Amino acid sequence: MTNLRVLTPIGTKEFADFIVNLKKDSSISPPTHLLEEAPYSKQFKEIEIEQRTFATRLELGEYLLNCLEPIPRDTLIENEGLWNWLSLFWFDQLVPVDATGKRKVGEIARYVYNSHYRTFYRHLVAASWDIYSRYGAQSKIFLSTSLDINNKFIRELASRQNLISNGNLIDVVQILYWREDGKSREGIKRGAVSKKQPGNLWRLIAVLNQLDTTYDLFDMSPNDILRLLPDEFNSWKPDQVVKKKSRFAMFR
16 A cells, blocks of 8 residues: 655656656566655545556546545546656556557656646546546446457547536436347447448537537437437337337427
8 A cells, every 4th residue: 555645846857758758668667666756646635545556447436536536526636746646556456568568658748737627537536537427427437448448439428528527418328329138248339439430429519519409408308318319229228118119309
């Protein structure tokens, strides 16, 4: 166990420089000394963080929610040093070493935190905590991947505040595109992120943005929203939703 710390501005610069250099030489080792040494880091809260392995980002999000729950949300959102420290702490899982001993490094925003909503969701650690803290088990469609993956549901939905902040819409996404056939077979439905498939994720985003100009989607139940969707989404909907018309249909 390690006490929770934050990277200072100097530590964050060192960490960012490491990421830049890692893109040039993927064999260099993470600067783990930044985690414990002044002036690169300092203690944040008397909270113990475990150096453990997470099978999915969902597990990471749940773990962080439990660890950070006493801290106000706004304090966490604005604390870039915290998320940078956590990125370095679990760096081997965020950028795993492959069979050749190299690391595949993504964009710097995946590891170095920026609180702007257009960039925030890209941070592998912070977004895992944020999405899980909002939606718990309903986060599976976003967070069922390993720690080093930002799937298309995160990339396409989390950057759109009108969508990611609406729990009713997240339920709609989960109902349409997540398969619940028991734990051994659950997962994202085939074709959900194929632009050739009718009723795919991008079509849903376009339709929801259009509906958002006419309806108060925050005030509608997931089933009522589902019943407003065009027929191209029928193959994705539960049968009972397809068969029952929307009570809002008269306003269409």
